[in-house]
Structures are given as structure tokens and as C-alpha cells.
Amino acid sequence: MGKRNLYLSDTAAVQLKLDEVQKRARLRCLSAECVQSEVRYWEKKSGACDISTQRLNGVQLHIQASGEKFAKAYNGSPMETCVDVRHNGREWVIVDVYRDYVKSHNWTVTATLTTDAEAALIKRLLTA
Numbered sequence: 168m169g170k171r172n173l174y175l176s177d178t179a180a181v182q183l184k185l186d187e188v189q190k191r192a193r194l195r196c197l198s199a200e201c202v203q204s205e206v207r208y209w210e211k212k213s214g215a216c217d218i219s220t221q222r223l224n225g226v227q228l229h230i231q232a233s234g235e236k237f238a239k240a241y242n243g244s245p246m247e248t249c250v251d252v253r254h255n256g257r258e259w260v261i262v263d264v265y266r267d268y269v270k271s272h273n274w275t276v277t278a279t280l281t282t283d284a285e286a287a288l289i290k291r292l293l294t295a
Contacts, residue, residue: 175203175252175259188248188264195232195247195269202250205230206259209276214295218287224256225281233271245269 173180181199189196206228210216215223232248247269251262280288 172255173261175206175261178203181261184261184264185248185250188266192246192248192266195245197230197232197248197250201232202230202252205274205276206252209278213278214288214291215284217291218284220254220258221256222284222287223254224283225254226284227251227253227262227279228259229275229277229279231271231275231277233269233273233275 173184175181178199181202185197185199185202207216209228215226228251230250230252245268246266248264249267250264252259253262254260
């Protein structure tokens with residue numbers, strides 16, 4: 168994606184990157200606001216918004232834009248937009264934006280936690 172960091176908080180720049188990747192796509196697309204919303208939703212549901220941002224350093228989220236089932240007669244391979252973001256200890260940074268074959272028929276956000284973030288989230292859940 169180049170050497171310059173693409174911060175999730177920079178809505179306009181994120182949308183430009185998404186538009187570039189999705190230029191010919193019509194379905195299963197993402198907007199910058201949607202990606203930001205999915206990250207905030209994950210933070211709230213996981214409890215990540217209640218722990219130090221330093222503890223989130225290295226956490227990665229994979230966001231997929233699936234959402235519908237396809238008839239067995241569907242002729243072709245449906246594609247979806249995927250976005251990978253990683254927390255740098257201060258904020259979320261876009262790691263990759265790409266189109267890929269649909270792997271799930273649901274919107275998904277998959278988290279890869281660091282040991283430090285996992286321990287902090289478990290501690291927060293046990294003391295809540």
C-alpha cells in the first residue's frame with residue numbers, strides 16, 4: 168500500500184483508497200464510514216474501548232463486506248471488499264484494502280489479538 172501510513176481517522180484518504188480498489192465493483196463494497204463504524208462497534212463489544220490504547224498495539228482487525236446468500240444457479244465467483252487495520256498504540260492504521268472471493272455470507276470482523284491485549288481484555292471482563 169505504499170510507505171505512507173493511512174490512518175483510519177482520515178476519512179477522505181480512506182475513501183479514496185476504497186474507491187481505487189472498488190472502482191468497478193457494484194456489490195459488497197465498503198465505505199470509509201462503514202469501516203470506521205465496524206471498528207468502533209468491535210471496540211465497544213469487545214471492551215477494547217475501556218483499556219489503554221498502548222495495550223491495543225499490534226491488534227489487527229479483518230473486515231469483510233459480505234451480506235447475502237447466492238443461488239446455486241449463480242454463475243460466477245462473487246467478490247467482496249476486505250480491509251485489514253492494525254492498532255499502532257495510538258490509533259488504527261489501514262494495512263491492506265483488497266477485493267477477494269466471498270468466504271462468508273455474513274458481515275464479519277475478525278480480530279487477531281496480541282498477548283498483552285488479550286490479557287487486558289480478560290482482566291477487564293473479570294473485573295466488570
